[in-house]
Amino acid sequence: MSRLVVVSNRLPALGKGVAAGGLAVALEAALKDEDGLWLGWSGKTNDEAAAPRLQVEGRVTYAALDLTQEDIAGYYEGISNSVLWPLCHYRADLLEYSRGDMDRYLAVNDKFADALLPMLRPDDLIWVHDYHLIPLASALRDRGVQNRIGYFHHIPWPAQDMFRALPRARCFLSAMLSYDVVGLQTRADVRNLRDSVEAMRGTLEATTPPRGTRIGDYPISIDTEGFASRARRARNLPRIRDLYQQFGQRDLVIGVDRLDYSKGLPERLRAIEQLLDNHGGLHNRVSFLQITPASRSGIEGYDRIQQEVAERAGRLNASYGTLDWVPVRYINRAFSHSLLAGLYRLARVGLVTPLRDGMNLVAKEYVAAQDPEDPGVLVLSQFAGAAEEMGAALIVNPYDVEEVANAIARALTMPIEERRDRHSVLMRRLESYPVSTWARSFLHDLTPPETRERLSLQAADPP
Template sequence: MSRLVIVSNRLPALGKGVAAGGLAVALEAALKGEGGLWLGWSGKTSENPGAMQMQTERQVTYAAMDLTPEDVAGYYEGISNSVLWPLCHYRADLLEFTRPDMERYMAVNGKFAEALVEMLRPDDLIWVHDYHLIPLAAALRKRGVQNRIGYFHHIPWPAQDLFRALPRAKCFLAAMLAYDVVGLQTRADVRNLRDALDSMRRDLEEITPPRGTRIGAYPISIDTAAFATRARRAQELPRIRDLIQRFGPRNMVIGVDRLDYSKGLPERLRGIEQLLEDHPEVHNKVSFLQITPASRSGIEGYDRIQQEVAERAGRLNAKYGTLDWVPVRYINRAFSHSLLAGLYRLSRVGLVTPLRDGMNLVAKEYVAAQDPADPGVLVLSQFAGSAAEMGAALIVNPHDVEDVSNAIARALTMPLEERQERHASLMRRLSQHHVAAWSRSFMNDLDPRSLGAVSPASGPD
């Protein structure tokens, strides 16, 4: 059987196993059982670009590669976070492209390729993850690698007109065509990528020979059953029991997001303020908990959003708070997955309102955490990839303050029977399309033994 080789920008913390949540859990499902190799940046900087640490846990060998400070500045902070991230999240106004950063981005992908070539076996299946490593397959092909290589794009793919704002756009598209399978989160993302490829097809054929690259939508998910169990058990945690006593009869509305301009946090707080203004009956009866671990610092867009969110939360509390009630608890730190699961289950409303998101697994975790007998209600942005699968949530436009406010008010007063029906519908989807099904679907298309079932460039929905 072919060995699976995963390449991602970052690795899970070595020595601590695979972390709970996000990409790490999703990829653990793919590696579970047969094992494999996982290559990524260690998160450390070193003046020795060849520095590599190897560690094996549960049949998986983790290869951690150090980068130089110049690599991090150009590849990670430059092209990845100051060009590709804002572009894919429809913030072309934040693009900061420079030629030296692009050269460094390509060079670091070359370093990943050089490191990987030394460890590859002829029948390995290679699965590359996310926008940091778009050129990796092309770099491997230049080095003679003929293995099957797949790529999964975890964030949105922008519409064609917006994509044209990307400097060196043809370079990125040509790099995509070096893969055998390209996966995106939604059908809309697939259409956007295909439109971009079609618009530049002649130019691209001059750059790279076509491989019959297969493009499809593979919506990422969570380990639904395991997360539901985690949430049930979390109710026995001392901190959760304490919160239940402290909140008393108050309903809790929860939001959990990285501190990022794509998450729509200022807009969300405006929606909460509109709710408090329009519905004085919820005063002293509803508490909003916003958990926002600090994200990338030192980049203008992130520093600005941190200041704006903190100031807006402070003004809201000053305007509506009382001696015994603080409307918004805004916390800039991370919590364990078990504690988050308990908080989700405790909350009457889950507020997931990004301005643009590839999928957003918080929405799925919130639903999985609920008590089916007395579930909470998910309020979900129409611009999250998960909205395509979760129509039983209350779908909102995060730019429409009144729409968000009305949805929260409706969620807080929704009858039990309707809450149960909506939750049951969402859980059916999550139970069928869990993370193991996601990884299996992609790997079946990447493994040559599965070819022929679906024609090239179609992929699953």
């Protein structure tokens, strides 16, 4: 029977089971029922060449690959975070490219290929994840690998005109066509990638053997039932009980985002300020909690956004706060999934307003966490991939702070019947397309047709 081989930039935290949240939860659903292999960067640096360290948990073997400081500088901080990330999030003005970084990016993908090659079996299915490893299939094909290889792109794929700003754009597209299946989050992302391929097809065919690459949308989701259950249990956590008492009659608006310029945090705080300007009756009645774990410090774009958000939150509290009311609580650290689930359930409004996002699982977690008898309201950016599925949310343009402020005010005053109706529509979608269905759908398309029945991979309903 075929194994599933997962390759990602980082491995999940080992020794405590697969971590809750993000890619780890998504892939746990695909790996837990079959023997599997997961290769990724260990998070450690080592200037000596070494084979991956293997660790077995359950039926999965984890292969931890060390990188050098030069690898991290060029592959991770350079091309991945200073070129591909800003480009895919429509911030070409932040792009910082160098040929040296590109050489290192390709070399690290070769390093992943060399590490994986001796561990592969002829009928393994290989599933590569995200922009760090776009060239991996091409590197494996160069080494003679004929296995079926799929790639999932977790972040947005930019429109053709934006993609052309990427140095060596044809190199990346040629690498994409070395995969058998390429998955993206939304139909818009699929159109963008296909447009780029069509625009450059003549030159790509000269360098890439045609594989009949399938390009489709596979919107990632969450463990809906599990997260809803976690939120119900979290109501009894001592910290959540304390917060219920602390907020009292005040309505909680919550935002949870990694610190990143793509998340629209300054614009969000401007919307909160506009809300308080326009609705004096909300003073001392509403509190905004923004949880923002810091990330990628030392990269100029991230350092700037951290300073701007902190300063704007401070000014807003200085202008509107009173002795017994602070309108904004801005917290720069991570919380457990259980505590977050309890906070989501407590919050009257979930504010998810990125300027650009591949999907945004916070939006789905917020909905899953709600009490269906008295649910909160999701305010969601039209530029989040989740908006394509979650039209029953209040969809807003995050650049229009007046529109966002009005949507928050509407959410806070929405009749319970409308809140229940909107929540019911959103939950039906989440219950019909959980993360396990996302994984099964992709793997169904990656599996050769003649072996699908043997692997018991049933086709998922179309997203």
